[in-house]
Amino acid sequence: MELLERKIMEEGRVLSTSVLKVDAFINHQIDPVLMDNIGLEFAERFSGSGITKILTLESSGIAPAQMTGLHLQVPVVFARKRKSLTLNDQLYTSEVYSFTKEQSNEIAVSHEFIEAGDHVLILDDFLANGQAALGLLHIVEQAGASLEGIGILIEKAFQEGGNLLKNKGVRVESLARVASLNSGRVQFAEKVGAQ
Amino acid sequence: MELLERKIMEEGRVLSTSVLKVDAFINHQIDPVLMDNIGLEFAERFSGSGITKILTLESSGIAPAQMTGLHLQVPVVFARKRKSLTLNDQLYTSEVYSFTKEQSNEIAVSHEFIEAGDHVLILDDFLANGQAALGLLHIVEQAGASLEGIGILIEKAFQEGGNLLKNKGVRVESLARVASLNSGRVQFAEKVGAQ
Numbered sequence: 532m533e534l535l536e537r538k539i540m541e542e543g544r545v546l547s548t549s550v551l552k553v554d555a556f557i558n559h560q561i562d563p564v565l566m567d568n569i570g571l572e573f574a575e576r577f578s579g580s581g582i583t584k585i586l587t588l589e590s591s592g593i594a595p596a597q598m599t600g601l602h603l604q605v606p607v608v609f610a611r612k613r614k615s616l617t618l619n620d621q622l623y624t625s626e627v628y629s630f631t632k633e634q635s636n637e638i639a640v641s642h643e644f645i646e647a648g649d650h651v652l653i654l655d656d657f658l659a660n661g662q663a664a665l666g667l668l669h670i671v672e673q674a675g676a677s678l679e680g681i682g683i684l685i686e687k688a689f690q691e692g693g694n695l696l697k698n699k700g701v702r703v704e705s706l707a708r709v710a711s712l713n714s715g716r717v718q719f720a721e722k723v724g725a726q
Numbered sequence: 727m728e729l730l731e732r733k734i735m736e737e738g739r740v741l742s743t744s745v746l747k748v749d750a751f752i753n754h755q756i757d758p759v760l761m762d763n764i765g766l767e768f769a770e771r772f773s774g775s776g777i778t779k780i781l782t783l784e785s786s787g788i789a790p791a792q793m794t795g796l797h798l799q800v801p802v803v804f805a806r807k808r809k810s811l812t813l814n815d816q817l818y819t820s821e822v823y824s825f826t827k828e829q830s831n832e833i834a835v836s837h838e839f840i841e842a843g844d845h846v847l848i849l850d851d852f853l854a855n856g857q858a859a860l861g862l863l864h865i866v867e868q869a870g871a872s873l874e875g876i877g878i879l880i881e882k883a884f885q886e887g888g889n890l891l892k893n894k895g896v897r898v899e900s901l902a903r904v905a906s907l908n909s910g911r912v913q914f915a916e917k918v919g920a921q
Contacts, residue, residue: 554838555838555839560802561791561801561804563793563800563801589785590804593756593785593789594792596756597756597761597793601758606756607755607756607789608754609785611754620749641749643750644749644754
């Protein structure tokens with residue numbers, strides 16, 4: 532997605548060969564117009580998939596998920612990190628290991644909000660090693676719902692997450708695919724089958 | 727706001743005389759069309775205030791802030807709970823005490839994203855004792871920015887937050903004001919000066 536790639540070039544910051552900081556428009560400050568365009572793009576890409584629900588993870592997935600949900604006219608559910616929950620509902624839970632923080636987080640979704648008949652689109656800001664996506668996928672499976680695909684803002688194509696998911700037969704749509712962060716520069720992957 | 731009040735009556739659940747659960751459309755599942763309407767309503771109420779930035783708190787404030795930011799065409803910043811930050815930027819920080827969880831959380835905003843010239847609209851899902859709003863206000867003060875007002879989805883008008891803020895001269899716009907949760911029922915406050 533041209534607009535997102537341009538934003539990454541202009542306002543993203545390469546902190547190391549594996550860390551791209553996008554605090555200026557996704558993770559801390561949000562560009563609402565960019566998010567609207569991102570939502571529209573996902574809505575178009577998944578328009579034929581009969582999506583009934585969008586599932587994301589607090590916090591950075593919420594803004595793009597809200598916009599995609601608005602354009603597809605379906606509800607959005609954000610999985611909560613366990614410690615943010617005050618109530619003991621019946622929950623689907625999953626462990627998500629963060630390589631950056633070197634710790635596991637339990638994420639949870641109430642039984643009420645994903646059902647067996649749902650056709651789910653998972654959305655997240657980053658895809659790197661795929662742990663968050665796998666955790667969300669595990670929740671969809673527990674609910675007996677169908678996963679229609681995973682939408683990602685920025686995929687680090689040099690890490691294993693994308694292949695891990697595709698090898699499971701999951702449709703992955705990444706709006707920007709970063710091939711390398713070497714030498715302090717963002718290099719995007721060649722677009723395969725791009726218009 | 728009629729639409730929000732109706733949603734609260736239909737899908738909110740009164741768990742005690744002080745707890746109203748709105749997980750079905752705000753805190754865990756999000757109704758994106760409702761959020762769009764909420765964003766539009768805040769944008770109209772604050773249209774003459776020269777807002778340059780919206781400040782909210784992760785996670786439940788993000789969706790309404792995204793929509794308000796989109797309608798006002800200004801960036802949104804969400805304060806992060808300290809433990810979710812991986813980088814040691816220069817931060818404005820504030821302590822927010824949660825009466826529900828009986829613990830303090832440190833919230834933080836990077837110096838980069840709120841500046842002295844900014845005219846800030848603070849948004850949050852609930853206003854009860856006012857601790858979260860005061861924490862965000864404290865961050866605006868540290869940045870030397872101007873606070874133009876606080877937008878709240880649901881104010882528990884039987885708790886002290888609203889008066890605490892109004893006594894500081896802050897403009898508070900609450901879309902739904904709950905007067906009481908007694909006997910398992912939601913009773914809204916009389917609308918003062920409502921159309």
